[in-house]
Amino acid sequence: MNPLDFIYNRKSVRQFKQTAVPNEIIVEIVKAGTYAPSPKHQQNWHFVVLQNKAIIESMGEIVRKSHERIGQLAKDEKDFKKHMSVINYYTCFKDAPVVILVYACPYQMLEYKILESNDVPREVLEVLQSPQSGAQGIGAAIENMLLAATALGYGSCYMTGPTHAKCEIETLIDFEQPGYELMSMVALGEAADLTPAQPPRKPLEDVLTFID
Numbered sequence: 029m030n031p032l033d034f035i036y037n038r039k040s041v042r043q044f045k046q047t048a049v050p051n052e053i054i055v056e057i058v059k060a061g062t063y064a065p066s067p068k069h070q071q072n073w074h075f076v077v078l079q080n081k082a083i084i085e086s087m088g089e090i091v092r093k094s095h096e097r098i099g100q101l102a103k104d105e106k107d108f109k110k111h112m113s114v115i116n117y118y119t120c121f122k123d124a125p126v127v128i129l130v131y132a133c134p135y136q137m138l139e140y141k142i143l144e145s146n147d148v149p150r151e152v153l154e155v156l157q158s159p160q161s162g163a164q165g166i167g168a169a170i171e172n173m174l175l176a177a178t179a180l181g182y183g184s185c186y187m188t189g190p191t192h193a194k195c196e197i198e199t200l201i202d203f204e205q206p207g208y209e210l211m212s213m214v215a216l217g218e219a220a221d222l223t224p225a226q227p228p229r230k231p232l233e234d235v236l237t238f239i240d
């Protein structure tokens with residue numbers, strides 16, 4: 029057994045059994061998320077757990093309609109159809125027994141504020157911001173959650189697609205945390221039998237460079 033199996037065995041799961049996930053498991057997975065590194069340890073995240081089937085399904089419908097509305101901006105029917113062909117990428121959370129919404133508040137970079145008040149050129153300020161550290165912290169937290177889910181025997185999917193409907197989602201769930209915005213969600217549950225395998229990776233030599 030490879031000690032890294034919990035990494036290599038993770039895959040995006042988009043079909044779920046309807047069995048409930050115990051609250052202790054959900055809490056453990058979110059806790060694992062909070063053990064991720066974050067820029068200057070600001071822990072700029074907040075997690076909202078949804079388990080109500082009717083709410084999750086309504087959210088799926090809201091995202092479908094939003095995706096359709098956006099698609100209608102396409103110039104012709106052919107492009108609209110192409111846009112709609114990826115609808116499952118946006119709505120596959122709708123059959124999950126649990127959806128964890130991940131909110132973020134902006135990363136407060138002290139150096140940025142100092143330099144900004146010192147009229148440092150915009151290009152310098154842009155370089156400081158370019159790593160999007162706040163978003164990277166959220167990614168780290170979510171990856172921890174996905175790995176924890178895998179290690180505990182659950183399937184999960186990291187999703188940013190549905191966030192185009194974030195305002196309507198907030199209204200649906202009646203949740204608002206001032207200063208925070210919906211960045212991603214994690215669909216979670218027992219994987220259905222026979223879910224598709226993880227897609228192959230680029231060969232390591234294509235993505236890895238050693239410099240002597």
Ligand SMILES: Cc1cc2nc3c(=O)[nH]c(=O)nc-3n(C[C@H](O)[C@H](O)[C@H](O)COP(=O)(O)O)c2cc1C
Pocket residue numbers: 038039040041042116117118120185186187188189190225226227
């Ligand atoms: C930032 C991010 C956003 C993603 N958003 C979605 C999404 O909206 N819908 C979806 O079905 N999968 C989404 N995924 C999952 C990717 O499609 C998936 O990780 C990739 O195809 C590789 O497959 P694997 O996770 O099975 O290894 C997202 C992944 C990441 C890291």
